[in-house]
Every structure is written in C-alpha cells, then in structure tokens.
Amino acid sequence: MNLKFLAKQIGNVVITTAGHMxxxxxxxxxxxxxxxxxxxxxxxxxxxxxxxxxxxxxxxxxxxxxxxxxxxxxxxxxxxxxxxxxxxxxxxxxxxxxxxxxxxxxxxxxxxxxxxxxxxGNIDGAINVLSDSKRKKRLSAERMSMSPGWWPDSETHLVARPAVRSSAESPASLHVLTNSLPHTRSGYAYRSHLVLTTLKDAGHRVAATTRPSYPVTVGRLSADTVETVDGVDYLRDVPLRPATIPTARLEEQAAWIADQALERQVDLLHTTTHYVNGLATGAAARAIGMPWVYEVRGVLEETWAAAGSTPAERTARRKSQRFAMMRSKEIEVASAADAVITLGETMREHLIAGGVPAESITLIPNAVSEAVVNTDPNRAPAATRARLGLHEDGFWVGTAASIVGYEGLDDLVDAVALARRQGTDMRLLIAGEGVALPELRERAAVLGDMAVFTGRVSQAQAIDYQLALDVIVVPRKDEPVCRLVTPIKPIEAMGLGRPVVISDLPALRELVPESAGLCTPPQKPRHLAEVLSELACDDSARENYGQNGRAHVLATRRWKEIGRRYGQVYSQLMGADTR
Structure with a gap:
C-alpha cells in the first residue's frame, strides 16, 4: 500500500465532500x-x-x-x-x-x-433559474463542454517534454477508460480488460488510465498510483484538489493523459464513449501530435432518453436541448478521431447517418472470453441449480444483466406470472443490480420464492447463474437505444450452450441466428409467456437451439480472434501516420 497516495485519496474525499456540502x-x-x-x-x-x-x-x-x-x-x-x-x-x-x-x-x-x-433536458432553463452560485458556474461549464467546437486546452497544463515514441513493431497504446477492474465489475470494464489483455498477448505494449478521481468516485481506494491486473497497468489520476468546473477538469485530464502517453512512450491513444472521454483524449493527442481511436460502445443520448419514467417523458427527452447537444457532440468527437470502432452494424449505420466518415469506422463486435468457451455446455441446468443452492425442480428462465428499465425485465416478470397461472412451473432468476431493481423486486412479489434476485455478482458467478437457466431471455423494450446498441448478453448465452429468446429488434436480430433462438415482439408479456411455455415442453428444441448457438459463437465470436482486429486497426493507423 502506497501510504502517500492513500493520504492523497483521503484528502480528495474530504475536499470533494466539503465542496458538495x-x-x-x-x-x-x-x-x-x-x-x-x-x-x-x-x-x-x-x-x-x-x-x-x-x-x-x-x-x-x-x-x-x-x-x-x-x-x-x-x-x-x-x-x-x-x-x-x-x-x-x-x-x-x-x-x-x-x-x-x-x-x-x-x-x-x-x-x-x-x-x-x-x-x-432543458439545459438553458436549468442554468437561468439559478442565481450566481457554484451550481450555476458548474452547469454553465458543462453546457460549454457540450457546445459545438469546444475542446479542452491541454497545452496550458502540459508538462513540456520531447515526444519519444515506441520503436516496437507492434504499436504501443494508452487506453483512456471511464472505470476498470478490479474496482468496477461491469460489462464495460470486462470488455476493456479483454481488449488490453488480447493486445498484450499479441505483443503490444499497453496501459490504461481511468477518469479523474477514480476509484474514489465509486467509494473505493486504490492501493497505488498504478494497479496491475493480469499484467495490465491501470494508472490512477487522483488529484488532491480536483477541479470543480467540468471544463477545467477536462483540461487537466487531457494534460495528464498527454504526460502519461509521453512518459510511457506510446504510439497512439484509444478511448471509449462517451464524448467526455473523447474530448480529453482528442485534446491530449492533438497536444503531442499522436493519433487516437474512439470506440463507440453505446449511444449516450438514447440511453439518457430511455431512462425517462413514462413514454411521454421519454418522447419529451428526445425533443430536448440536452438530447440534441449530446447527439451533436458525440458525432463531432467521433468525426474528429483518426479511427472509430463500434460494436454492431446498426450502430455503424447510426454513426454514418450522423456524418461520421464510413471509411474511418471498423466493426469489432462483442465476443466471448475463454471463460465462456471453456464451460461445459452439457452440464444440466438442474445440476447447476443444485450446486448453487437453488431448487432443481421447475423450468427456469432469466438473465444476468444490468437492471435498468429498458432491459424489459418487468415484461419477463409478468410473462413468468402468466405462465404460472396457465399451469407451467416456470421460475425466474435475475442476476445483477441496477436502478430498476427495487421496483422489479416489488413487481415480482406475486411470484414469491419462485423468483430469485441475486444482486451484484462476479463474472464467474454470472456464468454459473446463466448455466442454471433452461432458457436465457433478453426482453429489451422497443426503445431507440435497444434498436441500436448490440449487447453482449445474447452472445454469452449462446456461448454457454443455452437457448435464447430475444425481443424482435434490429440490434438483437443481428446477433442471434434463427437456429439459435427465438424472437418475440417487445413489450408483449403474454406472447413471451406462450413462447417460453412451448419451450418448456420441448426438450429437443432447447437442445438444438443451445448446440447451434454455441457452434455459431465458437466459429465467429471468440474473443481471441475478434480481439486481434484492434491490432489491425492500430497498424493501419500507424501506417497512415506521416509523422
């Protein structure tokens, strides 16, 4: 434990807390x-x-x-x-x-x-209603960071030093992330780590930075300024006195990224959505004359709009100033990058429609880790349930997911309740946590102990819980974010040899072949209940779907193969670089 850095993090907490209070x-x-x-x-x-x-x-x-x-x-x-x-x-x-x-x-x-x-989403109104205050200054700066053409001025804070690049044949990269292992165990953190370890194993020198004050921002302390996980260095930027204004914070972050890139003698920078990461990384790259990659893993404005609690509110959000500014800024940042990576064809089309040059975009889809590949798909769900302390009896459906409204898990709860009333011994298992979990638990109270919610689980536990299911369901809502963004859940489900039932939406249909699962109309619990009840009575269909899905994933979605595409993007980018 680095005691000096520990004291600095505690100081960060004290100063930040005092400011908020x-x-x-x-x-x-x-x-x-x-x-x-x-x-x-x-x-x-x-x-x-x-x-x-x-x-x-x-x-x-x-x-x-x-x-x-x-x-x-x-x-x-x-x-x-x-x-x-x-x-x-x-x-x-x-x-x-x-x-x-x-x-x-x-x-x-x-x-x-x-x-x-x-x-x-009324940004100007939110600012104008305030008298001169710290909150008004902070919101005004946040509006500035979302405005067309604004980028951090990192050169003011940059420590001047000559740019020295790697002489290695495989380009060295510094990745700018929102969060990471071991403090955050999310799909984002796991994909980031898989990217880094795959590049490292292929001979690239890699390291990653996380957002300012992380992991203090999630209530955890880092053991040192650098934490190493599976041979990958995660660099922590925890200032004693963090900037309170978003624009100033981005300028300081950009300078810090640039300094780390020079110190580590990397060849390029690589960051992920959303635009805040892109602004800091793009400014750092410009300051030191280095190419950079922007990886689009989601659609920020649509995710925000989908969090509205009613259809009317979601519609209003999509017509709001905030939605328009976020969409414009995401497209601006992606267009400024030297290369863009995204996860699915629907997302690629969305970026092109917004004005991002098609030739700059590379598709690198979600894939499964070797932990999924190495599981035994022939393990009976009932046997896995017994090992996990669950009832062996019944027909179990569910998922491992972040529990937010647009995932449609309320529809799955209703479908299970309908199926039970119609005589099918259907039971529900949902692994994970999220803002919609309390309401979902209340909704599932009618199921009694026929519904199990595990709360937060590790990646290994998530795999076990999915293997305990007879069918894995991805019942996403018919929202633009769900039509655009391709999740990893169906890919993992197929990789585990389990049949999949998905909502009939473009971003999901492109993932699951007809031989591996079934589609149901989104937000139709009665139809979902019928499909699941039919599968409960058809062992042969479930077995075929599971086998076909796993074969499809092993042939096309293994991370060892998919991950190599990052190195190809880097090599092409460096080949085009005329420094």
Whole structure:
C-alpha cells in the first residue's frame, strides 16, 4: 500500500465532500446515503423511518428499496407537507409532476427547480433559474463542454517534454477508460480488460488510465498510483484538489493523459464513449501530435432518453436541448478521431447517418472470453441449480444483466406470472443490480420464492447463474437505444450452450441466428409467456437451439480472434501516420 497516495485519496474525499456540502447539502446527503453499501444504506433507511415526518418517511422507504411505498408517501404529502427533501425524493423516483408541484409551493426552490429542468433536458432553463452560485458556474461549464467546437486546452497544463515514441513493431497504446477492474465489475470494464489483455498477448505494449478521481468516485481506494491486473497497468489520476468546473477538469485530464502517453512512450491513444472521454483524449493527442481511436460502445443520448419514467417523458427527452447537444457532440468527437470502432452494424449505420466518415469506422463486435468457451455446455441446468443452492425442480428462465428499465425485465416478470397461472412451473432468476431493481423486486412479489434476485455478482458467478437457466431471455423494450446498441448478453448465452429468446429488434436480430433462438415482439408479456411455455415442453428444441448457438459463437465470436482486429486497426493507423 502506497501510504502517500492513500493520504492523497483521503484528502480528495474530504475536499470533494466539503465542496458538495457547501453547494447543496440536502441533495448531496441524499445521494451519499443512496450510494452507501447496501447494508449501510438500509441502516440509514431504518433510522430515518423512526423520525416523524413525510419527507423522512419517503426517504426511509426509498433507501429500503420500497419504491411503491415511497411514491405513495410523496403523493399523500406533496400538498400538506411539501419540502425540499420531499421534492428531491420525488425527482429521484421519476415523479416529475409531483416534484414540479412541490417546487411551485416552496418559497425558495431554485436548486430543486434547476434539477427538474436539467432532468427534462432543458439545459438553458436549468442554468437561468439559478442565481450566481457554484451550481450555476458548474452547469454553465458543462453546457460549454457540450457546445459545438469546444475542446479542452491541454497545452496550458502540459508538462513540456520531447515526444519519444515506441520503436516496437507492434504499436504501443494508452487506453483512456471511464472505470476498470478490479474496482468496477461491469460489462464495460470486462470488455476493456479483454481488449488490453488480447493486445498484450499479441505483443503490444499497453496501459490504461481511468477518469479523474477514480476509484474514489465509486467509494473505493486504490492501493497505488498504478494497479496491475493480469499484467495490465491501470494508472490512477487522483488529484488532491480536483477541479470543480467540468471544463477545467477536462483540461487537466487531457494534460495528464498527454504526460502519461509521453512518459510511457506510446504510439497512439484509444478511448471509449462517451464524448467526455473523447474530448480529453482528442485534446491530449492533438497536444503531442499522436493519433487516437474512439470506440463507440453505446449511444449516450438514447440511453439518457430511455431512462425517462413514462413514454411521454421519454418522447419529451428526445425533443430536448440536452438530447440534441449530446447527439451533436458525440458525432463531432467521433468525426474528429483518426479511427472509430463500434460494436454492431446498426450502430455503424447510426454513426454514418450522423456524418461520421464510413471509411474511418471498423466493426469489432462483442465476443466471448475463454471463460465462456471453456464451460461445459452439457452440464444440466438442474445440476447447476443444485450446486448453487437453488431448487432443481421447475423450468427456469432469466438473465444476468444490468437492471435498468429498458432491459424489459418487468415484461419477463409478468410473462413468468402468466405462465404460472396457465399451469407451467416456470421460475425466474435475475442476476445483477441496477436502478430498476427495487421496483422489479416489488413487481415480482406475486411470484414469491419462485423468483430469485441475486444482486451484484462476479463474472464467474454470472456464468454459473446463466448455466442454471433452461432458457436465457433478453426482453429489451422497443426503445431507440435497444434498436441500436448490440449487447453482449445474447452472445454469452449462446456461448454457454443455452437457448435464447430475444425481443424482435434490429440490434438483437443481428446477433442471434434463427437456429439459435427465438424472437418475440417487445413489450408483449403474454406472447413471451406462450413462447417460453412451448419451450418448456420441448426438450429437443432447447437442445438444438443451445448446440447451434454455441457452434455459431465458437466459429465467429471468440474473443481471441475478434480481439486481434484492434491490432489491425492500430497498424493501419500507424501506417497512415506521416509523422
């Protein structure tokens, strides 16, 4: 443990916390309580439940994951006991109308009103409603970073030194990431690590940086300024006094990236969505005359729009200023990169339609790791369930996923309930966590112990839980983000030799051949229940789908083969570089 760096991280926490408390202690305290470890968050919730008052009662229910109860408290109290805290809880519960009414009834509610407008996508309104304050300066700077043509001025902060490049035959690269192993165990972090280890194994020299103040920002401390995982160095940028203004933070980050690139003598920079990473990386590359790659793994503005709690709100978000600015900035950043990588054909078409040159885009799809390849697909689901302490009986369906609204897991819950009422002994298993988990648990209460939610799991555990399923379901909603972005879940499911049922959407159809699974109309639980019930009665069909899916993945989606394409992009890029 590097004690000096540990002290620096603790100082970062203290200074950042003090800044947030000075800016808005009500909002910060509420968000901090929600981000505590689950046990601590629930302890706070139970303690708040003992304090009289509607706002504390709603906060208690919210922290305990009882979202229906929290919404009921807000609805009953918004006229009689309006308060700033009640309004913030309403906003976090997706109750925009209630939050609006509460803000209207308060004498001083500029901060709450600003947050409501920002949530709605009205950036100028969110700024203009505020008097001169730290929040106004911060939001104005964030708007600036999203504006056309703005890029960080990294040269002001850059430590001047001569550019020295690698003399290796395989280009050396520095990757700029949002988060990473071992502190974040998400699909993003695992794909990033697979990219890095595949390049390393192929003879490339690689390293990665993470966003400023990470992993402090997720409540964890790094053992040192460099953490090595499977031979890959992850560099931590944790300033003692982090910049509070987004534009200043991006300028400092860009300079730090440039310094690290020069110190490590790399040949190119490589970053991933979203545009904030691209701005910092592009500015660093320009400052030191180095090519850079932008990897588009998602569609930021559509992901944000899909988080709206109602169809009307999602439609309004897509017509908002914030949506338009995010879309424009993503296209600007991708167009500025020397090379663009994306995951699927639908995503590639989206980028081209936005104006990104087609010749700059390379398709490198999701693929499975050797951990998936090396599993035994012939292991019976019931035997895996027994090993995991689950009931062997019944027909189990489910998934391992990030639990957010557009994944459509509420439709899967309803489908299982319908199938059970119609006589099929269907049971549900969902591995993972996310913002929609509390509401999903409440919805599944009707299933009793026929529904299992594991919470956060490791990659190895996620594989085991998927092997415990008779059918893996990807019931995504009919939202633009789901029509565009290709997830890894169907690929992993096929790689594990399990039949797949997906929503009939373009980004999913391009992943799953007809021989490996079935499509159902999105957001149609009754139809999904019928398809799953038919599969429950057809052992032969399930076996064929599983075998065909695994054969397809082994032939076309093994990471060892797919990952080599990164090296090809790098070599082509360096060959075209005329430095």
């Amino acid at each position: 000075n800016e808005d202690r009500v909002f910060f305290s509420m968000q901090l309580a929600r981000r505590l470890p689950k046990s601590a968050s629930q302890t706070v919730g139970r303690l708040l439940g003992k304090v009289p008052g509607a706002a504390t009662g709603a906060a208690s229910a919210w922290l305990l994951g009882q979202e229906s109860r929290a919404k009921a408290i807000v609805t009953a109290a918004e006229e009689q006991q309006p308060s700033r805290l009640l309004g913030e809880i309403a906003l976090n519960l997706g109750m925009l109308d209630a939050a609006d009414r509460i803000a209207d009834s308060l004498e001083s509610a500029a901060s709450l009103r600003s947050r409501i407008l920002w949530t709605e």
